[in-house]
Amino acid sequence: xxxxxxxxxxxxxxxxxxxxxxxxxxxxxxxxxxxxxxxxxxxxxxxxxxxxxxxxxxxxxxxxxxxxxxxxxxxxxxxxxxxxxxxxxxxxxxxxxxxxxxxxxxxxxxxxxxxxxxxxxxxxxxxxxxxxxxxxxxxxxxxxxxxxxxxxxxxxxxxxxxxxxxxxxxxxxxxxxxxxxxxxxxxxxxxxxxxxxxxxxxxxxxxxxxxxxxxxxxxxxxxxxxxxxxxxxxxxxxxxxxxxxxxxxxxxxxxxxxxxxxxxxxxxxxxxxxxxxxxxxxxxxxxxxxxxxxxxxxxxxxxxxxxxxxxxx
Numbered sequence: 001x002x003x004x005x006x007x008x009x010x011x012x013x014x015x016x017x018x019x020x021x022x023x024x025x026x027x028x029x030x031x032x033x034x035x036x037x038x039x040x041x042x043x044x045x046x047x048x049x050x051x052x053x054x055x056x057x058x059x060x061x062x063x064x065x066x067x068x069x070x071x072x073x074x075x076x077x078x079x080x081x082x083x084x085x086x087x088x089x090x091x092x093x094x095x096x097x098x099x100x101x102x103x104x105x106x107x108x109x110x111x112x113x114x115x116x117x118x119x120x121x122x123x124x125x126x127x128x129x130x131x132x133x134x135x136x137x138x139x140x141x142x143x144x145x146x147x148x149x150x151x152x153x154x155x156x157x158x159x160x161x162x163x164x165x166x167x168x169x170x171x172x173x174x175x176x177x178x179x180x181x182x183x184x185x186x187x188x189x190x191x192x193x194x195x196x197x198x199x200x201x202x203x204x205x206x207x208x209x210x211x212x213x214x215x216x217x218x219x220x221x222x223x224x225x226x227x228x229x230x231x232x233x234x235x236x237x238x239x240x241x242x243x244x245x246x247x248x249x250x251x252x253x254x255x256x257x258x259x260x261x262x263x264x265x266x267x268x269x270x271x272x273x274x275x276x277x278x279x280x281x282x283x284x285x286x287x288x289x290x291x292x293x294x295x296x297x298x299x300x301x302x303x304x305x306x307x308x309x310x311x312x313x
Contacts, residue, residue, distance in 0.1 A: 001086070004052045006047070012065065016089070018071050025093035025257075028075065035085045036060050050083040057228035063087055068261050080125040085238070086087060092257040109151060120218075120302075121154050123260050129299040130158060130218075130249070133306040136296065137245035139163055142214035146239060147173045148201055149220025153184040156194060172209055176200050201226060204239065211241045218219060218249035218302070221280075228280050229287075246293070246307040249285055250277055253301040262301055281305055 002019075004012050019029055034048065034055040042048075046057040067074035070088035080086050096114070109115045120126045139145075140163050147155055150173030160166050173196045175181050181198045188194040199207055201220070215235060221228050232248075242244065252274065254261045263272025284305045285295045293307035 002029075004031060004033050005058055007059070008056070009044075009062070009066075013291060016066075016070055020072065020089070020091055023091045025091050025095070028088050028090045029072075030086050030088045032080050032086050033058070033063075035079070035083060035293045036063075038083060055083075065262075068259065071256070071261070073257070073259055075120075077089065092259060094256055096257040107116050116152065116180070116183075118255055119154070121158060125299070125301045126260075127158070129302060129304050130155070130247075131162065132298060133247045133304045134159065134162060136306050137214055137247060137308055139214065140165055142212075142245065143169060144210070144212040144241075145169060145171045145214045145216065146209065146212040148172070148185060148204075148215065148217040148235070149223075150175050150196065151177065151180045153187055153194075153196075155216055155218060156184075156188065160191070167193060171195070172212070173197070174199050174201060174204065174207075186285075204235070209239070212239055212244060213241055214245045214247070215240055216247045216249075218247075219251045221248065222250060222277075229283055232284060233287065236288070241310045242311055245309065246288065246305070248305040249299075250281055250303040250305070251301075252277055252299070252303050260301055277303065 002015065007015075015033070020276075023029065034050070034057060034060045035070045036057070038050070039057065042057050044058045048055050048057050064074050067089050070089065071092045071094060073092060075088040075090055077085040079086050083111050112178065123287070139159055145159065147153075150156065153173060156171055156173065159169070159171065163169060173181075173184060173194065174247050175184075175196075176198065178198050181196050188196070196206060202225070220226075221231055236246065247251065252262065252264050254265055264274045265271075266273050266276055266279045280296060281303055285297060288295050288305070288307040292309060292311040294310050295305060295307045298304045298306065
């Protein structure tokens with residue numbers, strides 16, 4: 001079994017990369033390291049001597065981050081002795097990803113797709129930032145809410161749990177995936193204040209839905225079939241009330257074999273490259289500021305652009 005004591009993280013990463021590159025998906029690699037619970041309030045890199053052996057301290061977050069960088073799932077560590085544990089990484093099956101899933105365009109995000117098995121509301125970094133965004137726009141005061149790319153309705157579930165006056169709100173969801181909308185309608189069958197429509201965002205004006213106090217779009221406006229800048233400007237000008245608010249969520253992650261892996265990816269890059277992500281974020285922030293919105297940018301695995309109108313007229 002591999003044992004790491006005083007080796008640097010750079011050295012450890014290189015060794016593990018070499019081993020994992022020869023492994024098959026779902027294979028497990030085990031290695032022995034210092035137990036992070038041996039001390040508290042230590043920064044990674046602190047040197048500790050136990051029974052005459054020098055170790056470099058690293059916390060569990062560091063090992064979790066390394067697992068994801070190596071495209072692995074960190075399994076429950078096992079106690080080896082009074083000072084060390086056995087860390088275990090399972091290699092992810094990168095074919096089990098909706099990013100590479102081959103299916104027809106509409107059903108790639110359908111009820112029975114790999115994407116349909118994702119539950120963003122159970123991902124801490126997503127739900128914390130999304131709730132923060134809803135609180136920042138004072139969701140209780142937003143009587144009409146539009147969700148573009150509603151899919152199964154995760155965002156509406158959160159609003160239902162947060163808003164004290166939920167029954168007084170009118171929520172409208174749009175998605176081009178018919179099976180996702182069918183599933184969402186079943187989920188919200190007891191909530192008459194939620195209406196859901198199968199439609200292309202490019203043809204939004206044909207629905208004649210009127211204007212809204214809050215528009216939400218999570219991971220949708222960057223779709224390849226949408227011209228992001230043009231669509232955002234059209235939505236703000238035609239579907240948003242002048243005193244309204246906007247919450248945009250930009251994925252900065254990939255979903256692989258049950259794991260949310262940090263970092264956006266684009267074609268022709270084997271590593272995370274976030275240039276296009278931040279290009280859209282920066283455009284959205286500048287445009288909304290020009291339109292007299294107060295704008296914040298928050299989040300981690302999803303970047304949230306939250307804007308509230310400060311117009312006086």
